[in-house]
Amino acid sequence: MFYVSVFFQYMAQYMKTKLQYRADLFVEFLSDLMFQSVNLIFILVVFGHTTLLHGWTRDEMIFIYGFFLVPFALFGAFFNIWDFNERYIVRGEMDRVLTRPVHSLFQVILERMELESLVGGVTGLIIMGDASARLHLEFHWYDFFLFLLFALGGMLVYAGVFISLATISFWSDARSSIMPMMYNISNYGRYPIDIYNRVIRYILTWILPFAFVGVYPSAYFLGKKEWYSYAFLTPIMGVIFFMIAIMLWNKGIKHYRGAGN
């Protein structure tokens, strides 16, 4: 209960600071929309020159992309820890966090909340809706709950990988650009997994399971039966990777020695 109330207090605080720079917030929405359209335009232009991508149609690709945007937006809104190393370790902010009576990871996540990213999820839903109308997809009443489950699972996969990476800072406080690298790898998960060679497919499924954020769960809604078992693994993979991240975090915190002032 205490955690819930802390959460809402942070949320209110967040709104206030955001509304200070109102014009900037507007431009930020626009730039988010542009970020989402870059990939969409890529798909559209490419399919102007080909009709099938390894047996996947244009609308199926668009559907996968739309789905991907939802867990990605959730991740961006609540697990925005790209600059964890710089902000908390190099500048010594972590010391302050550790004196608070809530779990340190929870605290860091609340401080870095970026609720405006959720707009990306809405864009994703629209893109998905449009694609499924053109594909004449049929949905059942339980698909809604599966969608929620898959989206949350995808978010946890993302969160798990990126929190695990952030914990590296507890052991080594050197700057590194692992985060952008991982971001590039995560892009692989948006495209039909069967276009890659076997090594990459294995990595994207079991080691850096980004395929569970895009293509696998979407395959269920697209009725691609051969991928169903992978689709249903999505929430399980999410929980496993998130648990690993929390374990690493708790271990790292014990190892942490203040670096700032």
Place this chain on the structure above:
Amino acid sequence: MDKYLEMIRIRFLMMLAYRTNYYTGILIYCINIGAYYFLWSAIYSGKSAIQGMSIEQMTTYVAVSWMARAFYFNNIDREIAMEIKEGKVAVELIRPYSYLGMKTMQGLGEGVFRLFFLSFPGVVITSLLFPLHFSSDIRTWGYFALSIMLSFVINSQLNLLAGVVTFFTLNNEGLLRAKRFVIDLFSGLILPISFYPHWAQEVMKYFPFQAISYIPSMIFTESFHGKAVIDGLLFQLMWSIILLLPLQLLWKAAKKRLVVQGG
């Protein structure tokens, strides 16, 4: 002149200090190029050429675009925004050099560093992994070198413009991000301009963006021949001169409006 050369050198050495950054940097570029390689192979499957480009040319195009980006890409727009926010810009303005010129030189220092420590090793590694085609014609390399220099100039001018806008808006994180996406998309980095529908190509002719990535990459892959190469270079030259004007005007207005928020 000496002080500007010194700026390039200092920035170069600064980059050298963060060593893990360039190991991961090389990896990032290889991974990126790898992803696009598989994607394009799937797109090409069964076709020998799309828009006059073979799969080999396409892979080379992707590789060269990303490697060239290492050279022309820099964060001087963010640095300017940061210096304005933190109030450091006031000190910079009283120093005996041109602020914008100095920022450009810092960007160049970064570019030269990435060219030698990131692009070259990156190209060597990717050429071992994926089928790339390098021209044996020395002229192609010469035109390419000239072309990426102009790419650097145009990209830096756009960065400076975006950075100077911070003088008026004070907080323009969103604008800087939007600028980055526009450049990625319309410069031909992720898609050659010739792949876009006709009407879009027509529109893009009136913007400087394709001068940043599309032209040098098309020159390198020899998808441009003869007159097209010269036209491309002239297009770049024209824009690098045109952009000087808004930059000067904006900079003049900005200095008058300087608000120091702190520092």
